[in-house]
Amino acid sequence: MMGMQVAPARLFYDFCLDDHVPADHLLRRIDRFLDLESVRTTLKPFYSTIGRPSVDPELMMRMLIVGYCMGLRSERRLCEEVHLNLAYRWFCRLGLDGKVPDHSIFSRNRHGRFRQSDILRHLFETVVERCLAEGLVGGEGFAVDASLIAADANKQRSIPGDEWRAKDHGADAHRAVKEYLATLDEAAWGAATDVEPKFVSPSDPAAQWTGAMRGPAFFAYATNYLIDTDHAIILDVEATRAIRQAEVGAARTMLDRTAERFGLKPQHLAADSAYGSADDLAWLVKEKQIAPHIPVIDKADRTDGTFSRSDFAYDREQDLYICPGGKHLVQYRRNFTNRRSGVTKDGIKFYRAKQSDCQSCDLKARCCPNTPRRRIPRSLVEDARDVARALAGTPAFERSRHHRKKIEMLFAHLKRILKLARLRLRGPSGARDEFLLAATAQNLRRLAKLRPMPILAREGA
Incomplete structure (x- = not known):
């Protein structure tokens, strides 16, 4: 006869959450490499010493990591999934009866102490340090590139670029507008170019109107990656306007910051021809003593049959x-x-x-x-261009050209697996936050893949 499931009438249960998370679950493999002790230390000066206890900042960090690792783009949905999913609860240290915070707590902290303390960059660099400790960074060859990410801006609500004026926006402007006005003198944003954009989004003026994807134009930001070519570990990430001058300037910023933060300087740098201007090659060769595995931008070659x-x-x-x-x-x-x-x-x-x-x-x-x-x-810096020309076609250059594809694979993973094809936050700070968290998630997933769980640990789980 047909059976019918009846809810058991037991009053007490012997339930261990750890036993119900598979040994090969992504979050279990990631958890081994995540150390958030320094998060509280970094954020402590930004909390009051009186009042009721706040939501644990480590819990918020763990929930954000779950969201970016698992492609959960909405914080409202993230809270729902953490409430229901046993593996997410285990990773966030909530147990079976731990209360999931309201989604609004992320917005309040993001616009406050998270950005004041730059905690998301601290988190990213902590993971990079773990990659270094695990021996996943060779330090011999780096690669740099940028990818466009659609902004949360609607073309239908945009205005012509010549109608937007910075002086028309005062203290009552939206947060994204204020952030852009504060970055007008920065090389990665307002000072990247003097060219007036064709369209400007009133809700997010830092987003660049671009048709670089050879399709319909759209508003976008650029995420810039500096990776080690051994295992495609992201060493630094920078958000900029979606314009070549800003992207090239970001490469210098990331190389300098990586050298200062981790003491790493590559022997060679691989990039595409967008980074092959005379000034950029001279900076690499003369100031940094880095071999440029970069095609030279040379407009002197002729195609009409006359001598070049x-x-x-x-x-x-x-x-x-x-x-x-x-x-x-x-x-x-x-x-x-x-x-x-x-x-x-x-x-x-x-x-x-x-x-x-x-x-x-x-x-x-x-x-x-x-x-x-x-x-x-x-x-005047033609000798640096000559160095780059001499390296082109060598076996080392060809290897770098092949390894540079790893950075393109990271961008594809970012958009297709982590689902960051379009930003959810606005303004330069919003783009920076999303890119840092996404790069942190990619490095953690890379650690989990390249340093798998020990066999005994998997069998005993």
Whole structure:
């Protein structure tokens, strides 16, 4: 006959929550690497010494880690899931009858003591230190790149860029607007470019209107990663406007911060051609002594069949170029009373051939068919570009090019698995908070994968 389940009438239960969390559960594997003792120490100065006890900051950190590790984008839903899920309760140290805090507690702390203490960066760096202790960071090769994340901004409610004025917003402005106004002089935000955007979101003016994805344009922020190429550990993360100048500047910020915080400086840095300008290569080669495994941005190469600059040999001792016909190209052919540097405001020197040499040359049709003589530009930091050119095509460069794909895989994981394809928070601080927590979750998941649970521990669980 058909059976019917009847609720047991037992009054007391012998229930151990730890026994009901699988030994190979992601949160159990992550928990071994998470040390939040320093969270209370860091946050203690930001709490009052009187009044009723607050929600445990470690509980909030653990709940946020659950949310970002498991792709729970809503804090309201996160609280519901932690209330119902045994594994989440175990990870958050709530037991069976522990009370889950209200979702609003996260907003109040985020806009207050979390940002005042920069606790989310402290949490991220604590996890990076654990990755270092586990031997997952080689320190020989780093890679840097940026990815666009859609902002919580609606195109339909945007206004033309020439209609938005900073002076029109005062003390009654929204929080995201105030944050952007406070960052107008920062290289990663307002000072990244003088170009007026086509559209501005009144609710989140720091979000950049961009069509960089070769599709419909949208408002976005950029998350910048600096990773160690051995095991794709994220060493630093930075939020910026979705514009190349800000992204390139973030690479310098992250390299300097990683060296200061962890004492790490790579032997080489891999990146795409967006980071291959003369100034950036000179900074790496001359100031940081880091080999740039980066394609050089070089607009001197010609595609019309005439000689490019690479066809001219540079004589460093005499400071001149030698053309394919054996003639010299120099800056000046006479002495001036007041010596001239010949350097433009962009840091470029020009080397010119004699017009008579060019007019009588058999190679003129292949060299300068449309001008009386040939002129060659050279940057003041061209030697750094030469270093990058010499490295291109070497076996080490090809390995770095292959390893750089790991950072693209991290961005794909960020958007598809952690579901951070669109931001939930607004403003520079909101973007920074979300990117830090997501990078922390990715490093923790990486630790759990590369340092699995001991066999005895799995069998005994």
